[in-house]
Amino acid sequence: MWKGTDTRKQKSPVQFAWTGNLTPHQQKAADELAQSIAQNRNHLLEAVCGAGKTEILFAAIYDSLKADKRVCVATPRTDVVLELYPRFQQVFQKISIDALYGGAENNAEFAQLVLVTTHQLYRFENAFDVMVVDEADAFPYTYDEALQRAVMKAKKADAPIAFVTATPSNKLLNQQRKENWGYSFIARRFHGHPLPVPRFLSLWNYEKAFQKNKMPQKLHTWVKQRLQQNEPFLIFLPTIELMEQATPLFQKIESTIESVHSEDPDRKEKVLQLRNEQRTGLLTTTILERGITIKNVQVAVVGADNPVFTSSALIQISGRVGRNVQYPTGDIVFFHHGITMEMDRARNKIMEMNSYE
Structure with a gap:
């Protein structure tokens, strides 16, 4: 099990290689999220499918990596890890990035940025300074309290959690209000066109x-x-x-x-x-x-x-x-x-x- 000890041989300055532009809605959400993470405050990002949620995460993750913090992006689905991994490799350069999911090769070194399925979080304890739970409403995470406890165990006690989803459960929305987390809401896709109606x-x-x-x-x-x-x-x-x-x-x-x-x-x-x-x-x-x-x-x-x-x-x-x-x-x-x-x-x-x- 990985615990909160530093196993890296040397610390490389992270290189941020994203050249895209955020829309005003995305920029507002990105700023709000980065501010919450900097304050060690939990944050809920509710944004429609196709709003560009991944790009909104970039600034907060970059700020954390620059501060030499360890960041975990956890998601219930292997397919999401496989989709995110090459994108994160392209954006965050000169640092070690791991992708952990069922069937993936185990890396002996604990990377600074780790993408995992929520089941893989059982490997970690008190290990991360920042936790992102992407697709926070997805099965099985939303129905499995053991996976929710694994998120809490894998992060350090004071580490903030960013929950990211297009379809938050009532439980998550109530928790956000009750515990006064940061909150961002985006109802538009990044390209400005409406959502296709079934x-x-x-x-x-x-x-x-x-x-x-x-x-x-x-x-x-x-x-x-x-x-x-x-x-x-x-x-x-x-x-x-x-x-x-x-x-x-x-x-x-x-x-x-x-x-x-x-x-x-x-x-x-x-x-x-x-x-x-x-x-x-x-x-x-x-x-x-x-x-x-x-x-x-x-x-x-x-x-x-x-x-x-x-x-x-x-x-x-x-x-x-x-x-x-x-x-x-x-x-x-x-x-x-x-x-x-x-x-x-x-x-x-x-x-x-x-x-x-």
């Missing part, structure tokens, strides 16, 4: 169709449109079992369509192939609801009425669309066997965010 499309008896080895016509049409327009796509399904039944049917339409789930050893490679335009589309469970950015991606949820698709999950899934400044719009469709309250909540929340100036 459309609802009935897909009656989709489970029976897959079980009978048949592709529902509306879904077949949607996939064909994506292929004709050369648009990458993600199709979310509620269970691994249903996804595995459906995969061969999709592969009859286009052989490069594949499926991914939490236990898939090739998940990282398949997502990379989609990003690099070597693959047209992926079927997925909720494992890819966050932490993945694909240029011009179009998204469908099959069985959006299933209880696994909570309003926060549906908001996150919708947030995969329109993230790129060159492709700020796109299609997000909820195929359903009856509209649920969670579906309505998700759409209403997205429309509410779009109404903010």
Whole structure:
């Protein structure tokens, strides 16, 4: 277990190599966050999917690294760690950065900036001067008190925590108010365009169709449109079992369509192939609801009425669309066997965010 002792052989001055510009909304949030961290005060950053939350973190992390503090960015999902690691390597140069997740190689040296899945925090005790919990509402962290305790154990007693999420739980919002944390709110994406609003499309008896080895016509049409327009796509399904039944049917339409789930050893490679335009589309469970950015991606949820698709999950899934400044719009469709309250909540929340100036 890593404890708060210094194992680095030498201390290199961190080099900040980000040349982008923040929007006024981002800059305000970045300043507020940096001020809270400097004061060892907890902070909640609530910002819509695609607001540029990672870029907002840069200033506070840079200030901490310059002060020779150890910083941990923890997230419940391996996919988020894999997405963030190359970006942080590019921005924070001349320092050691580790990425720790299930299956990753163990580094014998304790880096100054550590990106981890929340499960990997069990390795650490009293080790970090600053803790960032990214995607703070995500499963399993939000439901697992042991993981929440691991965050507290891994940081030093007086170290501040920055919670970052597009869909904070009521518990997190109440805690922020009760304990008087710092708070920042951004309702706009970095490129200024509104969030894509999901459309609802009935897909009656989709489970029976897959079980009978048949592709529902509306879904077949949607996939064909994506292929004709050369648009990458993600199709979310509620269970691994249903996804595995459906995969061969999709592969009859286009052989490069594949499926991914939490236990898939090739998940990282398949997502990379989609990003690099070597693959047209992926079927997925909720494992890819966050932490993945694909240029011009179009998204469908099959069985959006299933209880696994909570309003926060549906908001996150919708947030995969329109993230790129060159492709700020796109299609997000909820195929359903009856509209649920969670579906309505998700759409209403997205429309509410779009109404903010």
